[in-house]
Amino acid sequence: MAQEVCSLKAQLEEKEKEIAHLKNKLALLEKSNASVLEVQDKVTPLNPLTAKPALSNEDIMRYSRQLLLPELGVKGQLNLSGASVLIVGCGGLGCPLAQYLAAAGVGRLGLLDYDEVELSNLHRQVLHGEENQGQAKALSAARAVKRLNSTVECIPYHLQLSPKNALQLIQQYDIVADCSDNVPTRYLVNDACVLSGKPLVSASALRMEGQLTVYNYCGGPCYRCLYPLPPPPETVTNCSDGGVLGVVPGIMGCFQALEVLKIASGQASSCGQQLLMFDAQGFRFRPIRLRPKQADCAVCGESPSVTQLIDYEAFCGSAATDKCRKLNLLSKDQRITVQEYKSVVDNSGLHILLDVRPLVEVDICHLPFSLNIPLSSLEQRKSEDIQLLQQRIVQLKQQMAGDCQPPVYVICKLGNDSQKAVQVLEKMSGSELDNITVKDICGGLMAWATKIDTRFPQY
Amino acid sequence: MEKLSLPQVTVLYFARSAELTGLREEELVAVPTPISSGDLWALLLRKQPRLVALQSRVILAVRRQYVAIGNQRLSLQDGDEVAVVPPLSGG
Numbered sequence: 001m002a003q004e005v006c007s008l009k010a011q012l013e014e015k016e017k018e019i020a021h022l023k024n025k026l027a028l029l030e031k032s033n034a035s036v037l038e039v040q041d042k043v044t045p046l047n048p049l050t051a052k053p054a055l056s057n058e059d060i061m062r063y064s065r066q067l068l069l070p071e072l073g074v075k076g077q078l079n080l081s082g083a084s085v086l087i088v089g090c091g092g093l094g095c096p097l098a099q100y101l102a103a104a105g106v107g108r109l110g111l112l113d114y115d116e117v118e119l120s121n122l123h124r125q126v127l128h129g130e131e132n133q134g135q136a137k138a139l140s141a142a143r144a145v146k147r148l149n150s151t152v153e154c155i156p157y158h159l160q161l162s163p164k165n166a167l168q169l170i171q172q173y174d175i176v177a178d179c180s181d182n183v184p185t186r187y188l189v190n191d192a193c194v195l196s197g198k199p200l201v202s203a204s205a206l207r208m209e210g211q212l213t214v215y216n217y218c219g220g221p222c223y224r225c226l227y228p229l230p231p232p233p234e235t236v237t238n239c240s241d242g243g244v245l246g247v248v249p250g251i252m253g254c255f256q257a258l259e260v261l262k263i264a265s266g267q268a269s270s271c272g273q274q275l276l277m278f279d280a281q282g283f284r285f286r287p288i289r290l291r292p293k294q295a296d297c298a299v300c301g302e303s304p305s306v307t308q309l310i311d312y313e314a315f316c317g318s319a320a321t322d323k324c325r326k327l328n329l330l331s332k333d334q335r336i337t338v339q340e341y342k343s344v345v346d347n348s349g350l351h352i353l354l355d356v357r358p359l360v361e362v363d364i365c366h367l368p369f370s371l372n373i374p375l376s377s378l379e380q381r382k383s384e385d386i387q388l389l390q391q392r393i394v395q396l397k398q399q400m401a402g403d404c405q406p407p408v409y410v411i412c413k414l415g416n417d418s419q420k421a422v423q424v425l426e427k428m429s430g431s432e433l434d435n436i437t438v439k440d441i442c443g444g445l446m447a448w449a450t451k452i453d454t455r456f457p458q459y
Numbered sequence: 460m461e462k463l464s465l466p467q468v469t470v471l472y473f474a475r476s477a478e479l480t481g482l483r484e485e486e487l488v489a490v491p492t493p494i495s496s497g498d499l500w501a502l503l504l505r506k507q508p509r510l511v512a513l514q515s516r517v518i519l520a521v522r523r524q525y526v527a528i529g530n531q532r533l534s535l536q537d538g539d540e541v542a543v544v545p546p547l548s549g550g
């Protein structure tokens with residue numbers, strides 16, 4: 001009898017443990033389900049965000065080190081909890097920005113990006129990890145930010161900001177941060193902020209330099225007040241062809257976070273009529289005092305001509321992406337494919353292979369036997385480089401029978417600069433250089449790497 | 460008689476203007492003063508013709524203050540800093 005009681009008690013205890021375990025499991029699942037992030041592929045209306053009436057004990061502990069600042073205090077922290085910020089671009093600027101805004105307790109973060117995480121992003125886009133490659137950047141960033149502070153509402157937008165959706169989206173946020181990587185998007189975000197009356201905290205970075213300004217804020221200028229005309233597309237350098245040291249957008253994104261936090265918490269930004277320039281090489285910060293907003297500005301002026309969003313890709317003459325454009329400067333008979341070039345090599349055809357990339361890229365990878373003269377040296381007619389090329393042409397002519405024109409095949413990374421170089425060389429042929437036949441190798445070394453030799457590095 | 464000497468100013472090149480000139484800074488000697496901001500820009504263009512690519516798409520700052528390229532009259536002094544700042548768009 002006693003033995004049976006004991007055994008039943010033990011069984012009961014076992015079942016109770018099991019029940020407790022299941023309850024725990026369920027609670028955990030329900031909790032993580034509640035914070036599941038839903039990627040938005042279109043703009044939908046959001047519930048109004050209200051500031052917390054008071055800080056919880058957990059809030060007080062979490063934010064204690066910033067609550068101690070008289071500049072912020074409890075009031076500033078409560079203001080942050082009621083503030084929403086839209087981050088346009090979750091790349092080198094957007095990652096540190098989102099990180100610090102979430103950590104500081106901003107109520108709602110909209111994280112917008114149309115791209116997916118790639119290996120070449122990771123050196124600067126520090127919210128994404130190796131395991132996130134191929135994922136939507138907006139989602140990857142939102143997940144990372146959630147881990148940091150689960151109380152922040154994160155809305156990942158995996159969509160292209162466009163004249164159709166920008167106003168509807170931007171109207172739902174208090175502050176907009178431009179962390180984009182291309183000129184058309186910068187004009188689009190600017191105009192949408194002016195039309196909906198939102199402050200625009202804007203940063204940019206390239207190579208070893210950064211810039212920061214708060215536009216459309218307290219009587220200060222907008223982006224168009226400073227740059228009424230977009231730069232010609234061929235003069236714009238982006239991070240994928242100009243390069244950038246990851247920490248430089250990192251620093252600029254942190255500055256953006258600083259200004260956003262000041263505005264969101266109710267302090268004033270000091271960047272409203274100021275352009276801050278950062279020269280990372282010389283470690284110099286240089287603030288430039290800007291003029292106020294311009295009465296004749298096309299969008300924020302007294303009689304604006306832009307009263308609704310326009311076609312920004314047409315306005316700028318370039319696509320709203322930082323991916324490289326494909327130029328088409330030459331006719332078909334001025335170009336050969338990588339396959340055709342491969343057969344020239346296989347048949348030991350006499351030729352010069354001219355690589356017109358900058359030296360720093362040639363150091364990364366190059367084809368054997370190529371002669372390197374950067375496009376800029378050709379354009380500037382650098383005499384030692386022209387002499388070198390002329391020597392090689394003369395040598396080749398001696399090796400060739402008859403008096404045919406030595407063929408020069410021009411290559412670069414993607415096949416844009418090589419086309420420009422063909423145009424320059426054709427002008428020089430027969431004058432500054434002996435007569436040559438110049439052809440561009442379509443698609444450049446990256447086409448070579450994908451179509452001919454998959455062991456050749458891509459960058 | 461006061462001796463007339465024209466000021467020497469330092470020109471700083473940022474972003475694309477540094478690429479186009481191949482320089483981060485250079486000295487500009489004997490700059491006439493006062494000078495209009497338009498004439499100052501024209502002077503820079505004579506010195507660095509490739510800057511023409513940035514024409515009307517660049518910020519010019521004198522003593523860290525924005526100047527509109529046009530009729531604005533500038534009194535320059537020895538050691539003044541002129542910055543050429545095209546926009547950056549990368550991120």
Ligand SMILES: [Zn+2]
Pocket residue numbers: 221222223224225226293294297298299300301
């Ligand atoms: Zn404006």
